Amino acid sequence: MFDNLSDKLDKAFHILKGHGKITEVNVADTLKEVRRALLDADVNFKIAKDFTNRVKEKALGQDVLTNLQPGQLMVKIVKDELIELMGGEAAGINLSGNPSVILMSGLQGSGKTTFSGKLANFLKSKKSKNPLLVACDVYRPAAINQLHVVGEQLGVEVYSEAGNMNPVEIAQNAIKHAKANGFNVVIVDTAGRLAVDEEMMNEIANIHKAIQPQETLFVVDAMTGQDAVNTAKAFNDRLNFDGVILTKLDGDTRGGAAISIKSVVNKPIKFIGTGEKMDAIDVFYPNRMADRILGMGDVISLxxxxxxxxxxxxxxxxxxxxxxxxxxxxxxxxxxxxxxxxxxxxxxxxxxxxxxxxxxxxxxxxxxxxxxxxxxxxxxxxxxxxxxxxxxxxxxxxxxxxxxxxxxxxxxxxxxxxxxxxxxxxxxxxxxxxxxxxxxxxxxx
The missing domain is CATH 1.10.260.30 (Signal recognition particle, SRP54 subunit, M-domain)
Structure with a gap:
């Protein structure tokens, strides 16, 4: 995870090794490499530039009597700024409704159906909830069957309606079913759609309006980098979603989406997918992720x-x-x-x-x-x-x-x-x- 970015940041900090203090010159050289590392990681140019400007301002403003070596000080400042850039604090999920309704949105192939199952498993095992999965992807032939397979694997009920091609009605009927049968969380899996497909975007907006979910989550493949960030912005403009889920983060050696997305859409990353298994889901902690990006490990998660x-x-x-x-x-x-x-x-x-x-x-x-x-x-x-x-x-x-x-x-x-x-x-x-x-x-x- 983030191997390329970690290596390049490590090389950037080596520029300060052996220097007795931070100066305009060695900070400029180091931050030039940091900015290059961020751009190579597919971080937006403006975000990378603003980031390094903030780091420079803090580095040159530090007390020269600090006990930290220049290299250590730079790592600390970069870490603090990375944490802030990625959201500062972990964001919880809103489970206030009765039932709590969670609407999943995203592109085709982003991993919504699989992650819907992972989220149901997480809420069932970690939060002692009784979730209901709802199959509202009526366009992809295998989608409904896939969700049923996932639900059976997890021991979670799946609601679907054979022959009904109206996802708004299916979602509304599922919530009625949940209320009548004691389910306290409803996870609505929707069809993947492109932001440029006006008809499909209108459809998910209609679902959102009809069921008034407590949480609307945007699921995005972390490996698509800056494209993921741009897509998130387009969806957010229509749905005003509550949070982001980054899937396939275990295969992302760059990290651009994780670093950039909060800054662009001003919505927190709530969960990350870290593998194919149904328990490969983690709450997103910006401080832990910053540690991992900087090669410091993540003992708490371990x-x-x-x-x-x-x-x-x-x-x-x-x-x-x-x-x-x-x-x-x-x-x-x-x-x-x-x-x-x-x-x-x-x-x-x-x-x-x-x-x-x-x-x-x-x-x-x-x-x-x-x-x-x-x-x-x-x-x-x-x-x-x-x-x-x-x-x-x-x-x-x-x-x-x-x-x-x-x-x-x-x-x-x-x-x-x-x-x-x-x-x-x-x-x-x-x-x-x-x-x-x-x-x-x-x-x-």
Missing amino acids: VERAQAQYDEEEARKIQKKIAKNEFGFDDFLSQIQQVKKMGNMKDLMGMIPGVGKAMKDVEIEDDAFKHIEAIIYSMTPDERTRPSLLDVKRKNRIARGSGTSVQQVNQLLKQFDQMSKMMKMMQGSKGKNLMRMMGNLKGMQ
Whole structure:
């Protein structure tokens, strides 16, 4: 995420490295590179110019007695300005209605239908809501079926009307259905439309007028860069939407849409899509995003993802097994499954300060654990429970069964042994403190 922009900003800050103080000359050189980095990231020229002008004004106005080095000071100022540019604070979603009605709008192919499902899943699992998905895309042949598939996958009801080609009526009838059946959130998925298509723009304006949603969200593909910003402006002029959803942000190495869109339409980015899975949705935090753009990681989001997968009861069971020297490969496998649920490995690594830069040229596949899992699945139940059984003959059989080498099997056994010893050392007061800390973290959500 934002790899190109992060690299170029890092190079820009290097200009100040070794300088004892900030001057007109070295600030001008640095900000020239910062502006170029922003333009390469597909940020609007005026926004990039205004941004660097504000940074210059603040940098030259800083107290020369500051404890920060010039490079560090510039990073801090740029970070503060990036946060402000992207909205300052995280924006909540309005769920005040009964039911709360959320209207999804956007271009064709922006990911509205998929994100409607993600949002329903988020509200159901994180906000304890009972959402109803509404299929109002009556033009794309597979759209209604796609929403039903998504709804079935999530255990969320989908309202649709066969043969009715009037999305206004469908939306109105869906809200009546929601009121009668105890749904407290209605998410209306509409057809994708171009801003230049007057008839389609009139249609969504009519839907908006008829159902009076608490939230109108504009869904846009982050990878379209400046085009996404221009489209958002055209839609906002007609709908006056409440917020933006950026999809496919995990594939965007530039970042222009995320940086520019708030400044152009003066509407906050509320959510971001970070992958294909139904739980790949995050609230947009400008401060965390600024950290990631500047290569500082995002520890808070990493902890939150870990908390979401943290099973206190499972942790207690594993703690007891460790104490009795009964921690086996089945337990190890369950820990791997929890890590995999947190997201793709490269994205997780990028959240750890310093690691993202160190691994920028390293390709980490989403199935990074596949060899480990294959080796474990090739073991018998007894072997998984008692790794001490694994002699040369058994190791050869496991290597053949998993499509790996004996060296890889030995390497896994060595790592497993080291990890078991480390976990054993963490028992006692240190282990209890760790359990207490994890419990406190979970309670802070």
